[in-house]
Amino acid sequence: MTFPGLDRIEALARNLDGWQRELAGKMAELEDSSAEGVSDSGLVRVTASADGTIVSTDVNARAMRFDSYTLAEEFTAAAKRAQEAAAARVRELVGEVMADAPGAGQPHPDRY
Secondary structure (H helix, E strand, O other), X not given: OOOOOHHHHHHHHHHHHHHHHHHHHHHHHHHHOEEEEEOOOOOEEEEEEOOOXXXXXXXXXXXXXXXXXXXXXXXXXXXXXXXXXXXXXXXXXXXXXXXXXXXXXXXXXXXX
């Protein structure tokens, strides 16, 4: 007697080890990734890690001519852009992994 989903389950099991290795590689890549955001003036640069934590800032000496309000806006804009870019990178890497996941794009066996 054969079971309707057995071949699919066996194929998924064969591919699972490879997918787990790929996932581990992408996670390592994600942990090492960062993204940069630059203010409108280009005088403030902020780098954010994959989780959105600000890890570094760079302020051009010419930015020190700004008043405190403008300088704060420059930092805020650069930080927001860095965090958005980091989040986009996370989505990209997760999307790559999920696209290669066993069973991705396959209809659910209980759905008709």
